[in-house]
Amino acid sequence: MGQIITQVDAFTNTPFAGNPAAVCVLLAPQSDRWMQNVAQEMNLSETAFLIKQDDGFNLRWFTPTVEVPLCGHATLASAHVLWSEAHLLPDEIARFYTKSGVLIAKRQVNWIELDFPVNHSQATVAPEELGQALGVECKSVFQNSLGYLVEVESEDLVRQMQPNFQQLKMLPVSNVLVTSLTDSNSEYDFVSRFFAPGFGINEDPVTGAAHCCLAPFWRDRLGKDEFLAYQASSRGGVVKVRYTGGDRVFLAGQAVTVLRGELITNKQ
Template identity: 40%
Template sequence: MQLEIFQVDAFSAVPFGGNPAAVIPLEQWLPDDLLQRIAEENNLSETAYFVRNGEVFDLRWFTPAVEVDLCGHATLAAAWVLFEQLGERAEVLRFSTRSGELRVSRAADGRLAMDFPAKQPVAVDMPEGLLAALGLGAARAVYRSDDYVVMIGDASLLDALEPDFVALSAFDVRGIAVTAPGRGFDFVTRWFGPRVGVNEDPVTGSAHTSLAPLWAQQLGKQVLRCEQGGARKGQLSCEVSGNGRVIILGQAALFLQGVLFV
């Protein structure tokens, strides 16, 4: 069997930036174990698969280790492939997912705008051992949603982080985001997810469904400019309107197009 595959760098205008995702269009669903093995073989943080279902696309995301409930950068990549490579003419793409219906449209400036459900992180006590696992001496606060969100005051500390991924994998959350204000953006972040098979994700769109409402509250702003990543970085914007949704905007660039033989 031959399957078309695209590798797209999401949240970047050019290749070699942002977060790479594999996108594989399907005529019908393949067995779950095969979808997982393909994602493992791709060895990217996410492989996205979609199947057209009338006017909607059923969309699923797999890390090399597990299927996940929500992935932002692979949704952006899938929408970009549909618009730019497969000639989809709909003004708004509707994706049916584990996280409900997600919609992606073209913004006026040419970026893609993803309409995602917002999540409001809850302040919690610092879990024992978390700062040590991250290699941090202190933090301003810690919050919990799908991830632990560790807020620090100095953005310059982010690039130097060298977490203990084995220790981080023991915490019962999807991942750990470390975030700070500044460096030319409203906030900057690094995200670590060894528990789901991704030690570090360069740009995690789904994490911004929690990060954006948190920083909107902290900064008193509805429109936020954001950057995420360590050695490899990507940029995005978030709009928090207070209606329980977050609009996440970004660009994408094609790196690879080919055929899988399975």
Template identity: 45%
Template sequence: MNTVDFYMVDAFSSDTFGGNAAAVCPLTEWLPDETLLRMAQQHNQSETAFFVRSDSGFELRWFTTQAEIDLCGHATVAAAHVIFEYLDFPDTTIHFTTRFVGDLAVTRNGDWLTLDFPAWQTQPCDVLPLLLQCLGIDSYQQISVGRDYLVVLESEQQVRALAPDIHGLKPLGKMVCVTAPGEQYDFVSRFFCPGEAVAEDPVTGSAHAMLIPYWGERLGKTTMLARQVSARGGDLRCQWQGDRVLIGGQATTYLIGKVFLR
């Protein structure tokens, strides 16, 4: 029987029940992919982060209940929180190696953890009737596509008021991020995940790899404060550095336990 340490962390929040929960499992060596997926399914969180120590730092992978994914911000924050808080990590910067997006880093400054992620661009695309129908909107400022769809609305209140048919978006084949200028923040957003166990992601670090370049160019800023206005919600400190973005957030531990693999 193998035992694996298990942590559940609320990322992008300093309070329990805020931000976005992620499961984190440190491993001594990689388990079969099927086992990792079944573990993620058992945890039933939006993402589970798995990591293994390496010569240069840590190898990091992320699984939803459906499959391995290429990038996850909040689960990276959660993994870094575990390493800093529970694994006696001596430095202020953690270096992660990933399979799909290369090397990532997380730096600790007080209670804040800052992700160093690649910046993702979007391009304007044709209007998709299904997208508008499922979001329940008939007006918007812009629709773009990159890793995900990006729908820009006029006001924060429009974003907050959305009551979309999230799983109806599944035929589009991508996640959907909706954003607008904020009232007390530079911008706000929500993020919808059709077909996933968690249909609306509470706080999505990876989406800000797309949001920060968009709003940085539009606002003429390189430093911004953002909020994801989901039910749980979370604040993100954002910096745009050309082809990289820095995404800062806090994290708090909810649960520590053991996984028993028989």
């Protein structure tokens, strides 16, 4: 039997929404080249590879072009697979050993909560070309390890913007997280979109790592610790965010399996 790979839509409870990730619970260790080739073949924003380690699983994430140090939606998808395919019992915690340290996932009824490192942003002076590439006026611009964090004036601007990705790729920092408060009658606290041509992804549908930046950003401005957030890509996705200060952010989402398949070969 070949290697099983599962495709999961994360940060949604509806198939064909949220952010799709492929999850591969490895039968045996594989080379970096093989994992990158599989990620390219899957051609999703992220493919996650897990292998049993001590009291948890080693976890790595690959886009079609590069390995990344942290990915929220593929971690959520991985936890979903571990429970739904009986790698873990329903009441067991999912513990992941990653390049971003130990990450924990817990089941909470129909939601999965992730324990992630916070990512603070610093105010910066952005190049004039940033606003031109985004096609909007930047209300404020910050920078963090993920890229630029840009606040704009309204939810409509976030939803309707159509960046010039060729121009974004030419900037010194080409990944941009755009956010705003929602309209007063919305069920959500804030909206966002994440453009990541630097990672080989023009727009990521729903980005857990981005909410590690958004949590302290909006906590400072709104004076509250819990948020319901919406990432307004064409697929869309919902993230519960909890941040009380310190160095950890708690992100909760839902997930649904849409596809299971078999990799016929483990060769390079």
